[in-house]
Amino acid sequence: MVHGHGEVGVANASFIVEGKHAMVIDTMTFPEMATGIVREMAHRGTHVNAVLNTHHHIDHVGGNSLFADVPIVAHPASVQALQQLGLPSARYDHLMPQFRGRFDTLVLSMPEPRLDQLVPPRGGVVQAFPAAHTPTDLAVWFPTSRVLIAGDLCFIGVTPLAVNGLISGWIAAIDALIALQPAVVVPGHGPIGTGEDLGVLRDYFLAIQRVGRAAVAQNLSSQDALALLDTRPFAGWLESERNLINLERAMQEAAGEIHQMNLSAMPPSTRQP
Structure with missing residues (x-):
């Protein structure tokens, strides 16, 4: 799901479907940004059974609460960074003035450091850097x-x-x-590309x-x-x-x-x- 032009606070998200199940990769900045994924899953009759956050930045984890009923996982270092960072609304208002005030009411669902329990569909392999x-x-x-x-x-x-x-x-x-x-290549920001x-x-x-x-x-x-x-x-x-x-x-x-x-x-x- 390519989102905007990839400017600050506007990140991509992906979902991979296999049969009647899907894995979501990243959830963008706010839950409402990720509702398109939910609608598409409903249209396909598919159930999201896992969410993967690629890293701890808010524009990739902010929509997690939309999937709070399924396992949400990330690398342990990302979970630790997110726990230490918390939700600094004033900082986000400064960095992303187009969303000023919206971070005050954002409810953040924390991922769990359980990558070992994640089995990506379609033979996907998670790589950490x-x-x-x-x-x-x-x-x-x-x-x-x-x-x-x-x-x-x-x-x-x-x-x-x-x-x-x-x-x-x-x-x-x-x-x-x-x-x-x-x-x-599906980037975190910007259009889909190649190697x-x-x-x-x-x-x-x-x-x-x-x-x-x-x-x-x-x-x-x-x-x-x-x-x-x-x-x-x-x-x-x-x-x-x-x-x-x-x-x-x-x-x-x-x-x-x-x-x-x-x-x-x-x-x-x-x-x-």
């Missing part, structure tokens, strides 16, 4: 159809956001996904990583480093202001301020006064 977009991100690979549901490990036509992970970890995750040779789109995203992160390392070596500010980044290949992407955030994240990693076991330091431009 540490320290990429977030502390741990999940993707679901369907080898028979060569369909990859990538969650936020893939953005298409939208600038990605590495505020909670590592640039190096995200590159490693993309390398692993490219190696699968998917024919169809070529993963390659484009990898090129973006390699450029961010290269400039970030050079900036640290030359003791440059993030703004000076941003001026060195050639954004022409990505000029049409939404949310281009994230280039600075991603570059700051690369600089933090190059300087040793963050690593896989400690991702807590936020990029300077995202810190609230």
